[in-house]
Amino acid sequence: MPASHEDVFVIDDLSVRYSGRDALRNVSMVIPAGGITALIGPSGCGKSTLLRCLNRMNDLIRGCAVEGSLFYHGEDLYASDVDPVEVRRRIGMVFQRPNPFKDTIYSNVSFGPRLNGMKKGPELDEVVEKSLRRAVLWDEVKDQLTKNAFALSGGQQQRLCIARALATDPDVVLMDEPCSALDPIATMRIEDLMRELSTRYTIIVVTHNMQQAARVSDRTAFFSVSGGADDGGDPAGELVEFDETVTIFSNANDSRTEAYVTGRFG
Amino acid sequence: MTTTVTRTRRRARWAAPLLAVGLIAAACGGDDAGNGNGDDENGSSTPTVGGETQDLSGTLLGAGATFPTPLFLEWLGAYQEIEPEVDINYQSVGSGGGIEQFLSETVDFGSTERYLTDEEVEEAEEIRGCASIHIPVVFGSVTVAYNLPQIEGEELVLDAETTAAIFARDITNWNDPAIAALNPDLDLPDVDMIPVHRSDGSGTTYIFTRYLSDEVESWDDEYGFGSEINWAAGTVGGAGNEGVTAGVQQNPGGIGYVSFAYAVENDIPVASQINADGNAVAPTVETVAAAPAAIVDELPEDLRFDILNVGADAFPIVGTNWVLAWECGYDENTEELLKAFWTWAVTEGAPIAEDLVYAPLTGPVIDLALEQIDKINSQN
């Protein structure tokens, strides 16, 4: 693991249930600050579920119950006095499909800061510019900030969504298969951007694309489905292995990991 | 749209709001089967009433005023027992509609609370090449209903001046001196008056405003008369007798005019009215019938008349319902049916009318009506 003096997330024995059905069982892992952590695994392995626990987006799903504990910089995110809205304000998220607001580019980026009470003015302009620069979109859109975001290409829209997430100044950015709706060139640009951002932010990315995980991530967690009918229980996701990406892809401890990354499974 | 329904006498009263009423005589022929003829329930034997033998058959179609509809229903029901083969259809479309349908010759007879204007009489003459006939068939009165719990059970007296002033909004409180002067024994409270009138064009409005226009000059100048008029500001309209009644009963201090029959049926207090001789007369079947009787000598030959300025013990706000027919152009059977039914209605139908609080024709008025009935098809 890269040198880090601080752990961002400490996950201990976390289980998630949707309307009484297990989705993820007994996950324990520690995600250190900085770099890119990739969550990989076959469909239904609970990788997206875990990601959505990290900023409590799961609270929006009716019937979702979380057990175990999840600490963010030492704070218990699921403590009873924690407001999930505040959690989401601090932890940025980028979604599978680019989902800009049907509004101007400027309004998109300034949405978060404005929610936090920032008024229109030079300060907000500065935040917008900084965020767009960090998302490497500034040069492309600086003359058309009042243009509708829907006029941008898919890749540009996704970078706009990243800029929008950065504008609230988070230290963690969660990405849920951010490139799955994009063409290879746009994907490449997003991957480059992720590498660049990883120097400043802790990035946790869910991907179904093993090459992508191998290319961009520093650490990789492999999830799998277990507890099928032969085990006498409901199938649910579980964490199989979490290690340096290099280790996972070349020298996995668990045979299931090896089978998956070498394409013999999943 | 014509809805044809069959009703026995008892139920007819509740069918009044139906747009059209009719009788299919054959369908009810068995009602009289009480003479031991048990295995012939549909009464192929001719039923007899009053010893007469019945041989009429055919269909009559009429349309017009809503005001006499409950009575017409009862009449048709009763007549059907006498003449099971006669099918009379009456569409309750309003006086205006009745006149319109009569003039466009889509019905055999019309029914109206306002007689034809000279213009309409002339037009009728042109349409069919012979005169139209006005046959008075029943009288009805319009009464002033009110809602003032403070004087419940006591007689309220109004005269034309005061009634006009109330509906013109010149009098707006129940404790107005003008009302007090007419009712020295009443302890009239300080309550705002809310006058309620008919919102739909109606013969009831015609009779009421015709009376006010005749008696009160300022009313005639400002509002005139008709089946709808331009009411004063600060008065409220209600649709039908029901709507006016609702308006009166929901407003303490409410006052409105409704057909007398409706007021009796719904047990609404109504005012006594001062007539031309200065007598305060409460509306009853007798005092209403007395009104046309009082002016029978002055009636014009074509029987287009208003009942105005009556005295003695006659109630002063009374209107006529006429049946409109032609002096020519009917086939023989229709002529026979028309004459037979309306002769029966104005003579033997009288008790039925009284039951329903309509004032039937009396004495010399019956003779005048029969003369008119005799003119049907006389120019053929």
Next chain:
Amino acid sequence: MTVVDTPTSERDPVNPFKSTERGGKVDPIFRWVLRSSGVLVLAILALMVLRTTWAAWPVFASEGLDFFTGTLWSVGPSRSEVTGTYGAWPFIYGTLVSSALAIIIALPLAICTALYLTQLAPPRIARPGSYLVEMLASVPSIIFGLWGLLWFLPNVLRPVMNFLEDTLGQSFPPFSILFEGPVFGVSYFAAGVVLAIMILPIITAICREVFMLAPEGEKQAAYGLGATRWEVIRKVVLARSVPGVVGGTMLGLGRALGETVAVAMLIGASQRVGTSLLFPGDSMAAVIFNTFADGAPEAIWALFAIGVTLFFITMIVNILARLLVWRIGRITGDATV
């Protein structure tokens, strides 16, 4: 070269692409049926407008613009000429005021109901709730009229109107004028409130549809940025739904403008322009309904003239709504509207 023998006998062995019965003859018939249906609808509409205008013409010709601005409606008895005075402003005013009141009351309620049903309510409430709303929309207006006149007015509206008169009516303009007493019961206000109840289900149903179409992606994005539920509703759901809500409102307004029976029973049938909402008035549809049966021919022409006016007012409202939706669409950069 061998010609493959296909079992389809109509297929030309030489030219397999030759037009067949199926494509060659039926399609044109189908097209013709569709086209004539369209033309028929337009023709019926045009005939209706022409015939009504023609019937109303003597009154328009005799009154001129006074027909729209005049305040005296005094019908004459003539069969051949216009002898009365026909100023329809009291009815135009009554229609506009009662409809506007209905929208002012119904719109916020409809939006809140629809938001609750789509954004907050659990499915076991949302589904029956939506059915209920749609059922309300199918209640015949005569029922609303009867219920309004005989129960709602005396038991609910009258106390409310008395309260309004005692409070707002005693305050300062414009409220002291709008809520001036005395309270008659039947009034613009009573008609407006019952109209509001009548159009509530229509507007709610449309708002519900529109809110359900609010883009899930954008809602997720807003939540992800730390928006509260209310902020998501305001900034995403409502902001995206303006054109649809305007459309639903216009549909409701259309019904309110044309509503006849219930208004006729509740507005009070006073042919005067009442400055207070608590005063009785009359509406265009109600006066036609009330006086049609008993009118002399010239009065009927005048009623036709009111009908034509109502038709054009409804049309203008619809055009304004289209323009509004189109403008909003342009501002938010939505190319699809």
